[in-house]
Amino acid sequence: MARAAVRGRLTWQLTEVVESIEETPRVKSLVLRAPEWSGHRAGQHVDIRLTAEDGYQVQRSYSIASAPEEQSLVLTVERLDDGEVSPYLVDELRPGDQLELRGPIGGYFAWDTSAGGPLLLVGGGSGIVPLMSILRHRVAAGNNADVRLLASWRTAGDIIYGAELERLGRLDGVEIIHTLTRDAPAGWTGRRGRIDEAMLGDVGWAAKAAPLSFVCGPTGLVEAVATGLVALGHAPERIRTERFGPTGG
Amino acid sequence: MSFVSRGFHRRHTEPGQEGRVPPGQYVTTDFPVLSAGPTPHRPLENWTFSITGEIDEPLRWTWDEFRALPSENITKDIHCVTKWSKLDTRWEGVSIDTLLDGVETSAEFVVAFSDGGYTTNLPLADLKGGKAWVAFGFEDEPLEPEHGGPARLLVPHLYFWKSAKWVRGLQLREDDEPGFWEGYGYHNYGDPWLEQRYAGD
Amino acid sequence: MDAELVLDGNALAGVFSELFLQELTVAQGTCGACGLTGPLAETRVYAYAPGAVVRCPGCGDVLLTIVKEEGRYWLGFDRLRCLEIRGDAR
Numbered sequence: 305m306a307r308a309a310v311r312g313r314l315t316w317q318l319t320e321v322v323e324s325i326e327e328t329p330r331v332k333s334l335v336l337r338a339p340e341w342s343g344h345r346a347g348q349h350v351d352i353r354l355t356a357e358d359g360y361q362v363q364r365s366y367s368i369a370s371a372p373e374e375q376s377l378v379l380t381v382e383r384l385d386d387g388e389v390s391p392y393l394v395d396e397l398r399p400g401d402q403l404e405l406r407g408p409i410g411g412y413f414a415w416d417t418s419a420g421g422p423l424l425l426v427g428g429g430s431g432i433v434p435l436m437s438i439l440r441h442r443v444a445a446g447n448n449a450d451v452r453l454l455a456s457w458r459t460a461g462d463i464i465y466g467a468e469l470e471r472l473g474r475l476d477g478v479e480i481i482h483t484l485t486r487d488a489p490a491g492w493t494g495r496r497g498r499i500d501e502a503m504l505g506d507v508g509w510a511a512k513a514a515p516l517s518f519v520c521g522p523t524g525l526v527e528a529v530a531t532g533l534v535a536l537g538h539a540p541e542r543i544r545t546e547r548f549g550p551t552g553g
Numbered sequence: 554m555s556f557v558s559r560g561f562h563r564r565h566t567e568p569g570q571e572g573r574v575p576p577g578q579y580v581t582t583d584f585p586v587l588s589a590g591p592t593p594h595r596p597l598e599n600w601t602f603s604i605t606g607e608i609d610e611p612l613r614w615t616w617d618e619f620r621a622l623p624s625e626n627i628t629k630d631i632h633c634v635t636k637w638s639k640l641d642t643r644w645e646g647v648s649i650d651t652l653l654d655g656v657e658t659s660a661e662f663v664v665a666f667s668d669g670g671y672t673t674n675l676p677l678a679d680l681k682g683g684k685a686w687v688a689f690g691f692e693d694e695p696l697e698p699e700h701g702g703p704a705r706l707l708v709p710h711l712y713f714w715k716s717a718k719w720v721r722g723l724q725l726r727e728d729d730e731p732g733f734w735e736g737y738g739y740h741n742y743g744d745p746w747l748e749q750r751y752a753g754d
Numbered sequence: 755m756d757a758e759l760v761l762d763g764n765a766l767a768g769v770f771s772e773l774f775l776q777e778l779t780v781a782q783g784t785c786g787a788c789g790l791t792g793p794l795a796e797t798r799v800y801a802y803a804p805g806a807v808v809r810c811p812g813c814g815d816v817l818l819t820i821v822k823e824e825g826r827y828w829l830g831f832d833r834l835r836c837l838e839i840r841g842d843a844r
Contacts, residue, residue, distance in 0.1 A: 313771070313772070314772075318556060349764075349767075351768045354558040354561045355556060355557050355558050355561070356557070356558070356561050356562050357557050357562075358563065360563040363768075365768060386583065388564070392558070392560070392561050396560045396561070397560075401558075401559050401560075402556065402558075402559075403558070404556055404558070406768075406771075409767045409768050409771060410764055410767040410777075410779060410795075411767070411777035411779055411780045412763075412764060412767075412779045412780050412793055412795035412796075413764055413795065523760055523761075526762075544795075545796065546762065546795075547760065547761050547762045547764070547765075548761075549759065549760070549761050549801070586759060587801075587802045588759055588800055588802065589800055589802055589805075589816075590807060590809060590814070590816075591800075591814065634804070635802075635804065670816075699759075734805065734821075736830065737805070737819040737821060737828055737830035738805070738819070738821035738828025738830065739805075739821065750823070751821070751823050751826065751828075752828070
């Protein structure tokens with residue numbers, strides 16, 4: 305069982321937006337300069353706090369997309385149309401603006417190279433963000449754990465980090481599999497349909513490989529994948545899950 | 554607190570609403586769903602509404618019996634402790650006065666109980682005199698499960714956590730007994746005009 | 755639709771960090787109703803801001819509730835019978 309990490313209280317810190325990268329029409333990566341940042345583990349998240357002039361405050365959690373090795377702290381945010389925070393982060397925030405956050409938060413859904421592999425990373429939609437942090441950490445640390453990343457999207461236009469994933473998929477020991485649940489473009493060579501036990505059995509590791517699995521996304525996907533992996537013989541204690549919800553808007 | 558997020562504003566109150574919106578609330582046209590647990594799915598043939606406790610003979614209605622009672626159309630503003638208010642919401646339901654018609658009781662308090670284990674407490678006086686209903690319709694449609702269907706308590710003059718979703722009955726009591734949220738930090742009474750959100754407010 | 759409303763105990767890490775020195779989402783909780791033991795990160799969390807209801811992933815009973823408002827916190831203890839926390843020995 306993971307040891308709890310004792311640390312001082314997390315304090316709110318100001319970061320500066322260096323760059324705002326459009327990943328898809330609804331998704332932006334915010335590259336932040338965070339002078340007070342103490343470092344993080346791949347998979348952890350931050351709390352963002354927005355403050356209006358009249359003192360009104362609102363807070364939301366977002367997974368860290370960057371590897372611990374990177375200079376900047378990167379968050380990837382999907383705009384939820386009726387959200388209170390994500391439209392501000394995606395549509396309004398620009399380089400030079402300050403953003404208040406605290407972190408790193410979360411000791412359960414995190415991976416260090418010392419935990420070893422092989423790794424199965426399964427995500428849907430913005431659930432890919434903490435998985436990307438794990439994958440980027442594995443690569444940046446020069447670690448050779450075998451990784452399979454299975455990502456579920458509605459359409460090809462929804463794929464986040466598409467170019468980078470294609471590049472990483474060409475590295476030794478890294479395999480990227482996409483599945484589309486709605487429309488697929490002509491010539492699509494990836495998978496089709498929702499992730500189920502059959503797809504996991506096909507593209508995932510055999511149970512005897514005893515992988516560490518990280519599953520992140522909407523509740524429906526997380527439950528289906530966790531159930532499917534256990535049915536395939538994977539040990540429940542080697543499956544880590546994180547549910548995202550529309551409340552994270 | 555000196556830092557302000559450039560360009561960030563709270564949701565606005567619609568113009569002309571002043572006086573209708575309790576302190577600290579904003580008006581929404583959404584209908585946010587908040588739940589303390591999974592949505593129950595009880596078939597109507599298994600649904601009953603009961604009045605128990607300080608009453609000579611407990612009362613019980615099946616769904617068909619309940620729907621045969623006189624009902625009314627209700628238009629009210631509702632106010633959630635999470636700060637949203639929704640104006641002119643339209644419901645259809647049976648008045649608690651109808652359900653308590655002819656009931657003699659020494660009870661001064663009520664605990665409303667729901668499928669899934671949720672409870673909330675109120676003074677009996679706050680359920681009488683045309684102030685409360687068991688509502689089964691919303692905006693001309695049957696009340697959806699995520700909003701408390703087949704029927705929920707509707708007590709618009711108090712914060713909306715008192716309008717218990719999936720309500721199955723009222724327990725009449727001589728003493729006050731905190732319900733679910735009242736026992737876990739919310740205010741015992743919950744008057745939105747006095748901003749009684751939390752214990753001790 | 756209903757499945758979308760439930761998060762898990764990872765969502766508690768932030769508020770726990772305000773109250774506790776130890777990272778509690780990796781702490782092992784035992785449900786007093788069904789006896790299931792597991793990390794708090796794997797509980798089902800119904801976010802009812804400003805409250806949260808933490809339920810056992812096995813039997814669904816309420817383990818804990820958390821209400822927070824401007825520097826005041828209420829922790830409600832229902833079926834969380836025991837919590838095992840492994841930290842550094844002092």
